[in-house]
Amino acid sequence: MKRYQRGVDLLVDVLDAADHVEELTHDEIRRLLNEVAAVLCPLLQREAEVSLRQEQFSYPRNKRARQTTRG
Numbered sequence: 001m002k003r004y005q006r007g008v009d010l011l012v013d014v015l016d017a018a019d020h021v022e023e024l025t026h027d028e029i030r031r032l033l034n035e036v037a038a039v040l041c042p043l044l045q046r047e048a049e050v051s052l053r054q055e056q057f058s059y060p061r062n063k064r065a066r067q068t069t070r071g
Helices: 002-019 026-058 063-070
Strands: none
Touching: 002 026
16 A cells, blocks of 8 residues: 555656646756656556466467367
């Protein structure tokens, strides 16, 4: 849950920055982008792992064996 709260907080910061981008320094933009990467990477990695597991279970393990039993 901490990870998601961090993501929500970051989204608020990004939306605020988008509204005031001309007021941000290069360092503030760089820090914000680094924080975006730090939050998104674990979320996307977790999602990719879940997606990969789902594909492995839904794809036939031995496609050739299935084809030979049909015909």
